[in-house]
Every structure is written in structure tokens, then in C-alpha cells.
Amino acid sequence: MNWPAITLSLRLALTVAALLLIVGTPIAYWVTFSRWRWKFLAEAVVALPLVLPPTVLGFYVLVAIGPRSPFGRWYESWSGHGLPFTFEGLVLASVIYSLPFAVQPTAAAFALVDPSLINASAILGASRWRTFHRVILPLSAGGVMTGVILSFAHTLGEFGVVLMVGGNIPGATQTISIAVFDQVQDLDFVAANHTALLLLAFSFVTLSVTYALNRRIWAVWPMHR
């Protein structure tokens, strides 16, 4: 069993899920409640990773973080090393790649919160922030949780973007999915099967837990649709 690849994948997926909780939640809030007329453009950008081939996305991320881009240069002078083919680069690419998986369930849950509850909160003198963390967030906990778990699972299973941005450096950027690819290339089907089966089982358990959890969350708040 390729333990370095497994721990790397888990570390990557956990980091990305945590970052997406922080980044994705405000984006979901904005997507749900903004009245900006060009909002649909931003929505399209957020959803782009759903339809884009991972190679295309990976290619642009690679260019954007490479030493020739302003961002890449800034990062290198700030941290002392480049982003491509590092764990940090992988995290950045995965955050972008899994963004819709975090934003969409969260935004859907926000949109389901009864607007009169939000109005009532404002009438009772609450600021937007207080309304958000006392009313909107608790009533959307199921959706936020779904977003976290889906971005975790999606990052765990990604292949194309990782290959483009991280390459295949054991211990540094070689994730489970790439390890499986490697093992198949080496015609080591037994090892590939073990790794693949592990990922399959883990993904299935994660998704089952998500759906089971969601059902329970709805039952706790019967008044919430």
C-alpha cells in the first residue's frame, strides 16, 4: 500500500476542504444575496470547473502560478520557492477546481432560508453579520456541511489538475489517484486494485455519511423546508 500517497491525499483534501469553508461561504453568501445585475457572470466563473477539462484548468493554473506570471514572481520572492510542482501549488489549484462543490450546496441552502426570517432579524436590530451567523448559517448547516464534504471528496479524487500542476513527485505531489495511474502504467494491477479499492470505499463512505447526516439535520429543524 502506498501510504505516502494516501496521507498526502488526505492532507490535501482536508486543507482544501477547510480553505473552501472559509473562501466558499462568503462567495456563496454573495452569490445568493447580491443584487448586482452582472452576478450571473460571477456565477458562471464559479461553476466553470464543473465543465472545464481538468487539463485546461490545470494548464491555466500552471501558467498563472509559474515564474513568468506576476503572481508567480510575487509568491517566489515572498516564500523563497515557486508554486508549481509543490504541495502549496496543489492546494491552490484544488481550491479553484473544487470551488463549485463547496459554493453550490452552500448557496442552495442559503437561498432556502425564509426571507422573512432575514427581515425579522434586521427589524430586531441585528447587523448583517449577526443575521448571518445567528440565522442564515445555523439554518443552512446541512448545506454547508455538504459543501465541505463534497469538496473534500472531490479533491481526494482529482487527477488531471494534480497531474498538470503538481506533477508526480512521490511524497510531495503524488496523490492516490496518481499513484493508481502509476501502478497501472507499471502493469502492477494488484497494487493498483488495492489503492483504487481503498479510494472507492472511502468515497462511498464519505458520501453515505453526507446524505445520512443531511437527513438528520433536516429532522432536527422541522420548520425548515
Next chain:
Amino acid sequence: MIPAEAAGLDVRIRKRFATGFALEAEFHAGPGFTILFGPSGSGKTTLLECVAGLQTPNAGRVALGPRVLFDSERNISVPVRERAIGYLFQSLALFPHLTVAENVAYGLAHRPADERRARVKEILESFRVAHLVARKPGAISGGERQRVALARSVVTDPALLLLDEPLSALDAIVKSKIIDDLRAWNASRNIPIVYVTHSPAEAFALGERIIVLESGGVLAQGSPQEVLAAPRHETVAQLAGFENIFDATVTAILEDHGTMRCRLGSSALELEVPLLWTEPGSVTRVAIRAGDILVATTRPEGISARNTFQGRLISLERRGVTVIATVDAGVRFEVHLTPSAIQSLRLEAGQQVWLIVKTYSCHLVAG
């Protein structure tokens, strides 16, 4: 904290919607209950939302005594959370994930914890729901939810209370008890309470002052008596309890009598009604109170009333101390009688009766 002389609400706003609906309203609501009455779609909720700041009018001014909440000319629009208004939503909008106590304490966030506890306890007691503190809204009855929502909207000591058909789902007894508690609460404060309803009965029961709204405009305002004295409009007529409202076509002008004849609906029945400066063939509406119609078993003679006509008694239905009779005279009339009148006339469904309607009991209303 609470002003001894509570300030009145002054509203003059215009709000247009992309759908073409326009709200244009001007009214004053002094301390105590003001009823905002109108059919659904007349703009009642929009009006409340404009006052609360949940919607922004296109133009106008909203002021609570000296405090200006909105003024399009001076570019003032106080944010909702700073308006210090109590608002009871039609849906109640209780936070389903918070307990009754947490819901009521929600608006007291910036007060010290012990003051908060004391106020929550006190207000829950005055609205008789103190025993529910630890429950969630999903686990209490409809009437209790209304009381909790009401407690939540007044616990912050608002300078104005807006109630959007809050009690429409409740039966009359529960409703009147809640209203009594609200009156008791307001006795010492005397803030304006604007109460929205589409129920005439509720408007009458509560109203110190009624504002009648239809299609986005104020039709009439004043005391119930003032508003109802001259019901020139169908909405007001319904409010006043005109059970009989008929489409009518003017058939003849009797200028020297000061009356005109109108044919009701598509029937052959004609009534003599007060003269309105109009022409034969024009269409109007005639409203008659069910209690203003007399019933006779024989043809009445020597009577001043201009309208006597025959009809068949279709049904008699006793409701409380009133018997509601339905009479078919080409068009159907609802007539209210006392049980003793039914007895002494020996009225029974199926028999022929005469109806008597004075000219001045026929009110012409705009459609």
C-alpha cells in the same frame, strides 16, 4: 426610555413596481390602533414594508413624530435595523432553530445579560407564554406562536408596531384574548399600532381609526363611522357589511323625484335608487345592507318605501341571534331577520314573500 407622549406616524409615499402596480398612499396614524383595511393585492403589506424600510419607496416621506425615517427629497433612508420598529410578520418569522426565550431575547443583544433575562421573563409573562421558554417554535401551538412572535416584536420597546394580518389564522376567541393583552401592554406606552387586515369584522372590532386601501391608493380614512357613513366604493361597502351588492344598469332618470331606476344584474327587477348624475344605460353598482330589507307575507300597501317586489324564500339559516334568509327575486337577496320575526310571520322556505327596500337604503358604489 419610553416617551410619555408617543409620537404619531406620518406616511406619504409613492412606490412603483415593474409589474405596473403603483402604491400611492398618505396617512397619519396616531397612538393606539389604526386599521389598514383592504382586499388582498391592495398594497397593504407593501405599505408596511415601506414604513419598516424593508422596501424603499420611489418618493415620499415617512416620519415617526420628529424622527424622519425616510425622505426622498433629503436623501434620508434610515436602515431597517436602526428604525426601532416592531413588526409582526404574517408568517410570524420565528427563528425555528432558537427556543422561545432565545427568539424573544434576539432583539436585546446589546443589553446586559441580566436585564435581557428580566425583560424576556416579564414580556413572556404579560403575553402568557412564560411556560414555553425552553421550547422551539415547531413544538408549540399556533396561538402560542402568535403570542411569542408578538412578545418578540414588542420586547425591544419599539416606537411603532406594525402587524401584518398576524391573527388571520386564529379563531375569534383566541384572537380577541391576544388583542386584549396587546391593548394592556400598550396602555402605558400608547405607541401607534398599525394593524393590517382584510377581514371587515376584524377591522370593526379593533378600529379606532380605519384606512381603506385599494389598488395601491387610500380610498377613505377616519373613524369607522366616518368611513362607513358614505360608502361610495365597493371595498368600503364590503367593509361596512353590505351583504347585497349588485351590478345595475340605469333605465330611467326621475329627476323631479330625485331618483332613478336601475335594473339589477340580468334580471327584470328594477329598483328606485337615489339619483346620481348619469345617463340611462350607464352601469353602476347598488349596495344594500341585509338588515335594511323588510319582509312581508302579503302585498304591502300605504307604505312610503318605493321598492316593493315579490320573491321566493329559498332558505332560512339561523346564525346566533340572526336568521339569514335568502330570497330569489330575479337576483338573490340576503335578508337578516330576528327569530321572533320568522315565528310571527311563520316564514318557511319555498313560500312567496314581498321585499321592501327604501330608496335611501340603496347605496350606489363605484365598481
